[in-house]
Amino acid sequence: MLSKLEQTRAVYAGKHHAIDAFLDARQALLVEYIQLAGFTPQRGKQRSLPCCESIQHFCNNLVDYISASHFEIYDHVMGAYESAKGEQLALAETIYPKLRACTDVVLRFNDKYGNAGEDDLLTLDDDLNRLGPVLETRFCLEDQLVKALHIVERLSDKTTKQN
Template identity: 45%
Template sequence: MLKKLENAEQKWGGANKLIDQWLSSRRNLLVNYFQVAGLPPYDSDEKSLPPFENVKTFCNLLVDYVSEGHFEVYDQVVTACEKQGESGQTLARELLPKISSSTDFVLDFSDKYTSASSDNILLELDDDLSRLGSSIENRFAYEDELLEVLHEYYS
């Protein structure tokens, strides 16, 4: 996922402030995901659960990222798609529901870990992070298609 982000930053970075901000938010989210999941380069010899507060912080970043897309970025993307004609409109209509389906998963994940009354919930974290990773990776792929439209519009 980080390699794909680096490719996106190289391809679209610097074209527009909104795109740069969105990619920066994605980077921050991914770094925190890797830290919480204990993935390289944040893995350690000691296999232990992350602190519960780190998981809650990650959940906040996750919700912030999703909210930024839905309430700041997607509207501008849809406008750009509309100005590019029928093909752009069709793309937006196809991609936004796919992105929204991952939003439900993200919110469920966040609710589960931020509303938990005990850190025993962390025993389920590995499996949940694995499913979340797949979901956000798919989301990023759909968002990248939207970023391409934004990039073309602002270039």
């Protein structure tokens, strides 16, 4: 997921302040997810469950990321799409229901672990393993929207220059 993020950043970095901030937030979230899920090896140490505060912090960042995507990025994207025709608008109409489905999974994870106690952590690994692919799917969908936004804005710039 981090390598895909770097590819997206290489293509779109510096083109939109909001997208840059969004990609920075995604990277921070991914790093935290990787640490929480225990994907970073610790020499000679057996993996132990993270503390409740770490999980709650991750849940807060996860909800902040989802909220920012809905209220900052998607509003901007939809504004551009309203003036678009054809493929880009159809893409948005196809992607948004899938994003909502991902959001539902994320919110269920947050509901379960946002105020988790020690006893709630017994199923954390399984839930993190289910959350990872959902996040990956969401990031791919968001990247499609960013790409389409870039195309729409380029077309809009060309139209403005021609008039």
